[in-house]
Amino acid sequence: MRVEANEILVLDVKKMLENILGSKCVAYMSDITFPWEKNFRYTKNRKWEIYPIIRGPIFSIYETFEDIVYIESNLLFNEKEIISNIALMEIKEESKNEAIKEIKSKIYENLIDFIHGKTVKIIEDFSKRENVDISLISDYLGDSIVLKFDSRNLSINEKFSLIKKHISILINVWNEIMGADDSLCRKAYEFSLPIKMNEDFTSLLKKVKSILEKNIGIKFFIKKESLTLFSIIPSSENSFISSINISPKDIIIKSKTIYSFWNAMHYYTIHKSSQKFIENIEKRMRWKQFNDSLWRILNIKEKEELESFSDIMPEVMNDIKQLNELIEKINKKYEVKLNLEIKIHELEENKIISIVEKYINAIKDAYNSSFELKNIKEIEKYAKEILKERIKKEEYLS
Amino acid sequence: MSWYVSIEKNGKIIDAAKIGSNDYLYSLFEKFGFHIIDSIYNYLTDDEMIAGEKNCIKIFNQDTFENILRFYFRISEELFNANPGIINDLNNGLIYSDYSDETWMYSIAITISKFIRKARAIAAELVFRYVKGEEIFESRSK
Numbered sequence: 001m002r003v004e005a006n007e008i009l010v011l012d013v014k015k016m017l018e019n020i021l022g023s024k025c026v027a028y029m030s031d032i033t034f035p036w037e038k039n040f041r042y043t044k045n046r047k048w049e050i051y052p053i054i055r056g057p058i059f060s061i062y063e064t065f066e067d068i069v070y071i072e073s074n075l076l077f078n079e080k081e082i083i084s085n086i087a088l089m090e091i092k093e094e095s096k097n098e099a100i101k102e103i104k105s106k107i108y109e110n111l112i113d114f115i116h117g118k119t120v121k122i123i124e125d126f127s128k129r130e131n132v133d134i135s136l137i138s139d140y141l142g143d144s145i146v147l148k149f150d151s152r153n154l155s156i157n158e159k160f161s162l163i164k165k166h167i168s169i170l171i172n173v174w175n176e177i178m179g180a181d182d183s184l185c186r187k188a189y190e191f192s193l194p195i196k197m198n199e200d201f202t203s204l205l206k207k208v209k210s211i212l213e214k215n216i217g218i219k220f221f222i223k224k225e226s227l228t229l230f231s232i233i234p235s236s237e238n239s240f241i242s243s244i245n246i247s248p249k250d251i252i253i254k255s256k257t258i259y260s261f262w263n264a265m266h267y268y269t270i271h272k273s274s275q276k277f278i279e280n281i282e283k284r285m286r287w288k289q290f291n292d293s294l295w296r297i298l299n300i301k302e303k304e305e306l307e308s309f310s311d312i313m314p315e316v317m318n319d320i321k322q323l324n325e326l327i328e329k330i331n332k333k334y335e336v337k338l339n340l341e342i343k344i345h346e347l348e349e350n351k352i353i354s355i356v357e358k359y360i361n362a363i364k365d366a367y368n369s370s371f372e373l374k375n376i377k378e379i380e381k382y383a384k385e386i387l388k389e390r391i392k393k394e395e396y397l398s
Numbered sequence: 399m400s401w402y403v404s405i406e407k408n409g410k411i412i413d414a415a416k417i418g419s420n421d422y423l424y425s426l427f428e429k430f431g432f433h434i435i436d437s438i439y440n441y442l443t444d445d446e447m448i449a450g451e452k453n454c455i456k457i458f459n460q461d462t463f464e465n466i467l468r469f470y471f472r473i474s475e476e477l478f479n480a481n482p483g484i485i486n487d488l489n490n491g492l493i494y495s496d497y498s499d500e501t502w503m504y505s506i507a508i509t510i511s512k513f514i515r516k517a518r519a520i521a522a523e524l525v526f527r528y529v530k531g532e533e534i535f536e537s538r539s540k
Contacts, residue, residue, distance in 0.1 A: 026520050031512070035491030036505050042414040042535045051520045055408055078409040140534045141409045192409070206444050221439075222447040230448065 006063075009156050010048045013061060013163055020167060023054040055193070057174035059144065061163060067152045069159065071166045073174055075142040076115060076185060078192035082108055084227045085191055088201075088248060107188050114184050115143050119177050126173050132166060134173065142192070145173055201248050204349055205230055208244060208251070208356055215360050216241065240367035241360065251342040251356065255363045258323065258370045264316050264379050286311070319375045326369055334362035399528060401435055402535055403510055407522040414535040415509050418502070420528065429499055434473070434506060435526055441465040453528035463518045467511060474507040 006029070014027050030045045037045075049062040059074040086108070089100050120136055123145065127134045137146050147166045151159055178186045205222055209232050212220045219235040225245070232244045245252040286309065310317045331337050336358055344352050370376055401417040417423070417434070427433040438455055441462050449456040457463065478485045481500050487493050488501045497505070517524040527534065 028516060028519050031515075034489060034505075034508065036488060036493070036501075037415075037509065039495075040415040040417075040505060040509050042416070042531075043412070049412075049520070051407065051522075053521065059408065059410060060412070072410075075409050081409065139410060144410065202445065202448050205448060209444065222444055224448060224451050 006048055009159060010050065012156075012160055014050050016160075016164060017050060017052060017058065017061065017167065020171075021052050021054060021056060021058065023052060025050050025052045057171045058167065061167070063151060067150065069149055069151045069163060069166075071147040071163070071170050072137075073145040073170055075139065075144050075192065076119065076177065077111060077142045077188035079111075079141050081141075081192045081194065082111075082188065085194075087227050103187075103191070107184060107191055110184065111188050114188075119143070119145075119185070122173060122176050126169060126176075130169050132169055134169070145170060145177075200349075204344075204352065205232070205246055207349070207353055208232060208246060211353060211357055212241060212244065212360065215357070215364070240364050244356075246344075248344075250344055251352070253342070253356070253359050253363065255338075255367055258367060258376070264319065264375075315375060319373070319379075322373050322375070323370060326373070327366055330362050330366045330369070333365070334358055336362050338362060338366060400531055402527050402529065402531055403513055404525045404527070404535065405513055405517045405520075405522050406525050407520065411535065412520075412522060413513060413516065415513065416531060416535075417506055417510075417526075426499060426503055430503065432473075434503070437469060438466055438526065441469070455526040457514075457517075457524040457526075458522075460518065463514050463524070467514045470507040470511045470514070474504055474511065477504045477507070 010027050010029065014025050017025050028049045028051075030047060033045050044064060044066075046062045046064050049060055051060050052058050055074055057073055059072045061069070061071050063069045086100060086104055090097065116136075123134050123136055126132075132147055133149060134145060134147050137144050147170050149162055149166065151162075154162070178189065209220050209222055212232060212234075216234070216239050218239055220232050221235060223231045223233055225231055229245060229247045232246065234241060234243075240256050242254045242256045244254070289309075307317065327338055336355075338359075342352070342355055342359065347355075371380065400419050401423060402414055403417055404414040405412045418426075423434055427436075435455070438457070442450070442455070442457070443459050443462060446455075446457055446459060446462060449458070457466065477500055481504075484493070484498065484501055485504055488504065493501055514524055516522075529535075
């Protein structure tokens, strides 16, 4: 009988809330509770819960098994969304940087003081005036208002009318906070809603991913690197693209390593000049220097430093020269410049997609053509032999 | 640091449960042959990949809910079929703290399944996070 009574109450409260908000709500009633759940869960099962579909003053209404009814508001602000939206706006709207700075200082930096000052005062006033239990709850992302009352020994009608009264108070508190003189809280709330820019950007991400899958024939995954940076990575090694980094500002396409300097170094030292190399202490020291600075000289900007080692590795330098010539040819053929970022700021989506497609084809050509070069072929062969030996050793050890 | 599962809507946490540390989940992976968190990536849509973050998986699409519900249901069913006695004891409240890998895995799979059903019913997100629980979940209990 108790469950049936609750069902009637839940349906009545749901209908009433839908009428007040002018939007659909969803109700949920607790199912079976397992004895071991208390060891895992941080929240207790509730008898029933109601959630409006639209985002507004009411977040949820629920009753616990301890007979307390809660009426909760949505977050007054969401710190993480504000940071994320400001970061996106800073990237997209470079010309309006001053405006963003102002929003940042007014909304974000004064937010906590404002919420905990003015809001607490409004809540205290309402609590005294209406004689109800209202408090400000701080979640890890922001603050919300919570009203509650003891529902023990109350009939369904009494519960219903108390819920109705509390909903009305919560909406009034919400409106007063949002309409306060300098309305910083309203701005903070509006800034906490996901901005449209996200939708445009995610559409671009999905289109670039689908182009990669179409051109390379394998599955790619989208990975979020930070608030404004995403990468699209291949699902298998069988791809000449290693990753694509996309931010609202630019796209960086990275090919798979064409030429391994580590393999080249081993190749020339072990297979070509090992004897001489061991005998010559001075040369050995140069190799050590080369080895130590390798992480830096692999960066394209440190090309001059790489050239300073040409005396100990003329063949490697020759390989680099040949690769550069090849890339020049590819650049001319596809009218692109490999190793450069694509600036997508203010470009239309279709234009971006066609540039990305061009780059993918250029990289594919460069990657395949590089294996026509004699030294790269030998290094590749050598690398495969090394890999085979390693696998053999691992199999033997296991 | 631990993996947690939660039901979240408009940035608010409605329900939360602790799953286990990375090391423990890896040891379960070595024993049972599947990873209770990493396996989820196989079912995510592009929108969910975009919404997720480092050490955070967000699920909100109906198809993904269906697929991962099936995945966790299969885990709990297989564990029950292999150990009917101890799982019955667990569900009857006869096992309190002396959890085995099997009973722990079963409890996690059922808890996540319950969360999936609720998240789906109230149009909320199911979120898996690898965090220090006290920062996000533990201070919230009322």
